[in-house]
Amino acid sequence: MRIYEFDGGANPKRLRAFLSEKGILDDIEFVQLDVAKGENRQPDFKRKNSKGTLPVLELDDGTIIAEGVAICRYFELTNPAPKLMGTSAKEQAIVEMWSRRIELGLFRFVEDVVRNTSDFFKDIVIQHEAVAEVGRKTAAQECDWLDAELIDRRYLAGDDFSIADITLGAVFYLGVPSIIDVESKYRNIARWHDEVSQRESFKRAFG
Numbered sequence: 001m002r003i004y005e006f007d008g009g010a011n012p013k014r015l016r017a018f019l020s021e022k023g024i025l026d027d028i029e030f031v032q033l034d035v036a037k038g039e040n041r042q043p044d045f046k047r048k049n050s051k052g053t054l055p056v057l058e059l060d061d062g063t064i065i066a067e068g069v070a071i072c073r074y075f076e077l078t079n080p081a082p083k084l085m086g087t088s089a090k091e092q093a094i095v096e097m098w099s100r101r102i103e104l105g106l107f108r109f110v111e112d113v114v115r116n117t118s119d120f121f122k123d124i125v126i127q128h129e130a131v132a133e134v135g136r137k138t139a140a141q142e143c144d145w146l147d148a149e150l151i152d153r154r155y156l157a158g159d160d161f162s163i164a165d166i167t168l169g170a171v172f173y174l175g176v177p178s179i180i181d182v183e184s185k186y187r188n189i190a191r192w193h194d195e196v197s198q199r200e201s202f203k204r205a206f207g
């Protein structure tokens with residue numbers, strides 16, 4: 001099996017952190033594609049993933065799995081320990097709830113800011129300052145909400161570290177510190193970040 005990725009992308013980094021938590025990061029072959037040069041948009045790669053996004057998992061039988069969380073789900077089932085997506089029905093649903101809240105909320109809006117302001121993306125996406133501005137303001141609202149949620153919770157989904165925390169780690173990697181001053185404004189998010197940053201998986205993927 002191999003994983004196609006772009007070294008520097010937040011979505012591939014999230015997958016790397018997940019694989020590191022599972023203890024299998026070093027067992028996997030990674031193939032780098034240069035997004036700046038459009039290698040992920042070439043016909044050869046689009047035959048594997050017509051969306052052109054990274055990461056992509058290619059299994060030994062040729063099966064292609066795109067979407068970072070779908071790839072994580074595959075590894076959660078093939079390498080069950082440690083559990084990162086919950087065990088019981090209730091735990092799995094709570095982890096999923098938090099994953100979606102972070103991905104569809106903070107991640108998306110921080111990504112809007114980065115994609116609409118960074119030179120790296122200027123030839124890759126249509127950029128518009130208004131989208132960046134909405135992203136900045138909405139990301140700040142998301143942080144207001146998240147900080148209050150984290151007052152009495154160690155990790156996002158409760159007492160156990162999960163993929164939801166990894167996704168929030170990817171949001172930090174993507175650019176939260178430059179977009180929002182977490183350290184001075186959001187005490188509980190900063191406390192969470194200080195703790196998870198000590199994990200080997202965060203150091204390897206996001207460090």
Ligand SMILES: N[C@@H](CCC(=O)N[C@@H](CS)C(=O)NCC(=O)O)C(=O)O
Nearest residue numbers: 009010011012035053054055067068
């Ligand atoms: N929903 C996808 C998003 C993947 C994504 O946007 N990946 C970025 C790298 S972080 C990418 O491939 N960008 C290049 C492009 O869209 O051309 C996932 O979760 O895997």
